[in-house]
Amino acid sequence: MKxxxxxxxxxxxxxxxxxxxxxxxxxxxxxxxxxxETLDPDISYMTIVVEAExxxxxxxxxxxxxxxxxxxTVTDFTKKEHTERELILVKVNYSSxxxxxxxxxxxxxxxxxxxxxxxxxxxxxVGEQAxxxxxxxxxxxxxxxxxxxxxxxAMAH
Amino acid sequence: xxxxxxxxxxxxxxxVEVMFGYPGGVVLPIFDRLYDADVKFILTRHEQAAAHAAxxxxxxxxxxxxxxxxxxxxATNLVTGxxxxxxxxxxxxxxxGQVKTTLIGNDAFQEADVTGITRPITKHNYLVKDVKDxxxxxxxxxxxxxxGRPGPVLIDIPVDVQLAETEFIWPQAVDLRSxxxxxxxxxxxxxxxxxxxxxxxxxxxxAGGGIITSGAxxxxxxxxxxxKAPVTMTLMGLGGFDGRHELSLGMLGMHGTAYxxxxxxxxxxxxxVGARFDDRVTGRLDAFAPHAKIIHIDIDPVSIxxxxxxxxxxxxxxxNIxxxxxxxxxxxxxxxxWLTTVENWKKKYPMKYKDDGKxxxxxxxxxxxxxxHGDAIITTxxxxxxxxxxxxxxxxxxRTFISSGGLGTMGFGFPAxxxxxxxxxxxxxxxxxxxxxxxxxxxxxxxxxxxxxxVKVAILNNGYxxxxxxxxxxxxxxxxxxxxxxxxxxxxxxxxxGAAGILVTDKKDVRHAVEKALAIDNTVFIDFHIEPEENxxxxxxxxxxxxxxxxxxx
Numbered sequence: 202m203k204x205x206x207x208x209x210x211x212x213x214x215x216x217x218x219x220x221x222x223x224x225x226x227x228x229x230x231x232x233x234x235x236x237x238e239t240l241d242p243d244i245s246y247m248t249i250v251v252e253a254e255x256x257x258x259x260x261x262x263x264x265x266x267x268x269x270x271x272x273x274t275v276t277d278f279t280k281k282e283h284t285e286r287e288l289i290l291v292k293v294n295y296s297s298x299x300x301x302x303x304x305x306x307x308x309x310x311x312x313x314x315x316x317x318x319x320x321x322x323x324x325x326x327v328g329e330q331a332x333x334x335x336x337x338x339x340x341x342x343x344x345x346x347x348x349x350x351x352x353x354x355a356m357a358h
Numbered sequence: 359x360x361x362x363x364x365x366x367x368x369x370x371x372x373x374v375e376v377m378f379g380y381p382g383g384v385v386l387p388i389f390d391r392l393y394d395a396d397v398k399f400i401l402t403r404h405e406q407a408a409a410h411a412a413x414x415x416x417x418x419x420x421x422x423x424x425x426x427x428x429x430x431x432x433a434t435n436l437v438t439g440x441x442x443x444x445x446x447x448x449x450x451x452x453x454x455g456q457v458k459t460t461l462i463g464n465d466a467f468q469e470a471d472v473t474g475i476t477r478p479i480t481k482h483n484y485l486v487k488d489v490k491d492x493x494x495x496x497x498x499x500x501x502x503x504x505x506g507r508p509g510p511v512l513i514d515i516p517v518d519v520q521l522a523e524t525e526f527i528w529p530q531a532v533d534l535r536s537x538x539x540x541x542x543x544x545x546x547x548x549x550x551x552x553x554x555x556x557x558x559x560x561x562x563x564x565a566g567g568g569i570i571t572s573g574a575x576x577x578x579x580x581x582x583x584x585x586k587a588p589v590t591m592t593l594m595g596l597g598g599f600d601g602r603h604e605l606s607l608g609m610l611g612m613h614g615t616a617y618x619x620x621x622x623x624x625x626x627x628x629x630x631v632g633a634r635f636d637d638r639v640t641g642r643l644d645a646f647a648p649h650a651k652i653i654h655i656d657i658d659p660v661s662i663x664x665x666x667x668x669x670x671x672x673x674x675x676x677x678n679i680x681x682x683x684x685x686x687x688x689x690x691x692x693x694x695x696w697l698t699t700v701e702n703w704k705k706k707y708p709m710k711y712k713d714d715g716k717x718x719x720x721x722x723x724x725x726x727x728x729x730x731h732g733d734a735i736i737t738t739x740x741x742x743x744x745x746x747x748x749x750x751x752x753x754x755x756x757r758t759f760i761s762s763g764g765l766g767t768m769g770f771g772f773p774a775x776x777x778x779x780x781x782x783x784x785x786x787x788x789x790x791x792x793x794x795x796x797x798x799x800x801x802x803x804x805x806x807x808x809x810x811x812x813v814k815v816a817i818l819n820n821g822y823x824x825x826x827x828x829x830x831x832x833x834x835x836x837x838x839x840x841x842x843x844x845x846x847x848x849x850x851x852x853x854x855x856g857a858a859g860i861l862v863t864d865k866k867d868v869r870h871a872v873e874k875a876l877a878i879d880n881t882v883f884i885d886f887h888i889e890p891e892e893n894x895x896x897x898x899x900x901x902x903x904x905x906x907x908x909x910x911x912x
Contacts, residue, residue: 210536211536214485215473215477215485218474218477219477222477222478226478257663260663261660261664264659264660265660267659268658268659268660270481270482270502270534270536270537271536272536273535273536
């Protein structure tokens with residue numbers, strides 16, 4: 202099962218390597234990772250999505266993260282009210298006959314065309330996991346050429 | 359002040375009396391400052407030995423050990439020593455030189471990404487990029503190394519930072535928002551534990567190295583005597599509870615006593631203190647102590663419920679928590695029947711070996727114990743020698759058994775003994791070694807003689823890499839692959855370094871040789887030619903339940 206964890210860390214060189222090393226040394230895979238500075242430039246915020254087979258592994262991951270000297274706090278969103286978003290860029294086949302159909306899809310998912318060239322278009326969309334999944338499903342009928350995802354970011358309520 | 363001057367000044371203020379190391383190109387500014395500094399510097403013959411010596415010093419005193427090496431190969435040679443300290447939670451601060459900041463990442467001469475290499479084997483590490491940060495970093499490093507669950511911290515200092523100048527500001531205190539170890543146990547959890555103890559019928563205390571780190575031996579003894587529970591120790595816990603005490607079951611696990619293993623398997627309550635349920639202790643996990651509830655006291659939350667599920671976890675310092683627990687225990691368990699059962703196991707499966715007139719390694723260790731009245735500090739190498747030293751010498755007090763438990767580093771014992779002797783010059787320091795292990799850091803004979811360091815090395819010489827041979831005998835049909843080794847003439851070798859050597863080939867000379875070695879005011883190698891195919895028993899094969907004991911007389 203996938204779990205979303207956020208980690209507040211000291212904004213120093215090497216911190217990302219410490220976090221990444223902690224996962225790789227134990228053979229845990231990071232499904233996605235988003236890092237950025239916070240309002241306080243000395244602190245960075247990471248949203249990490251991890252695959253953990255059971256509660257015990259998730260517990261270990263959280264404890265191990267907390268043990269790192271540069272980690273300030275760890276928040277597990279599994280049982281916590283929060284908002285999650287992910288941004289995607291999709292390059293799809295785009296012909297004028299599909300225009301209406303595509304636009305109705307974008308309207309549904311708050312997506313928009315940000316570039317259109319020849320027979321393909323780059324689409325931007327932001328949403329929760331379920332929405333992104335549905336959007337990609339609907340777009341697949343037109344043919345997806347390329348997909349880039351930022352990975353999830355999450356904020357507690 | 360220059361960076362190098364700041365480093366020396368910080369060491370002084372941290373109370374560092376002795377450091378171990380080896381010079382090199384990019385640490386020249388530091389060594390120039392060491393030339394007339396007050397801190398005692400012990401030049402080893404290999405950087406690995408410097409790390410182990412700093413580690414031995416730390417284990418013997420509880421203070422932080424310090425070592426120093428140059429960049430690249432100097433630093434990578436420290437790696438085994440740092441990993442050894444990390445696995446056993448030993449506080450050391452390792453300083454390494456680094457190439458100029460402008461050259462970092464350029465594959466410069468003797469460059470290695472040392473903070474990268476040591477990231478998974480240090481509690482924390484630093485690359486100093488600005489001399490203004492140096493004093494703060496050193497202060498933090500000593501703080502992190504020695505507090506919470508201790509461990510090694512490495513500071514990598516580029517040569518230009520050593521030469522750069524800045525005003526020296528000594529930080530009065532260290533306050534890290536992201537590092538606040540928990541020292542006091544949760545009162546509710548302690549109450550729960552006290553209640554559980556009151557209702558137990560077959561309690562056992564399982565004590566690890568945390569007892570020694572936190573200085574909790576008095577509280578441990580008080581607890582055992584108060585609730586009348588037997589105590590078994592991990593390898594790291596030896597000395598944490600007096601081995602002569604009637605409640606002591608000695609060591610448990612793979613080469614633990616049969617009675618300790620039976621007792622933990624049949625117990626209904628395990629009180630684990632400063633131990634981490636290592637695989638060498640638990641054996642097959644799903645068969646481990648099936649009837650027992652577990653109280654687990656540890657300063658590191660990661661250790662709790664990592665290998666076994668725990669009923670009452672208590673995070674904090676063992677000494678504080680045991681003290682608190684002693685006050686909270688209102689109802690005492692009735693353990694008389696249980697103690698009789700344990701006593702019967704002791705009688706049924708005593709620690710024994712076959713005495714057939716040859717030199718048995720167990721006999722050698724017993725003789726060292728008798729001659730030193732159990733008052734020596736024993737270091738060990740790794741393998742059979744380590745297990746015999748753990749089994750056949752009774753450790754009366756903490757910090758008297760010094761051994762690489764977690765990492766199992768051959769070559770640890772001799773340089774560690776050097777660190778121990780410098781920490782405790784009035785003590786007899788004995789390294790119990792094998793003919794394989796001693797050759798992994800044998801060059802340190804020169805460190806001993808040059809610095810007049812008087813340690814004794816008992817080489818249990820069986821012509822084999824004995825523990826591997828034992829496994830090949832038991833599990834690989836005696837196909838002895840690359841375990842038969844030749845050694846130099848240890849007596850001549852010791853003498854050539856200016857140390858003394860004694861050869862013992864007859865059982866009747868064992869005791870006298872130990873006495874003679876103690877009378878010599880020099881480092882002495884005693885080369886005991888022991889029974890070549892003697893095995894370490896009792897033994898639990900890897901991956902078996904720990905009451906599935908094979909071989910020997912147990």
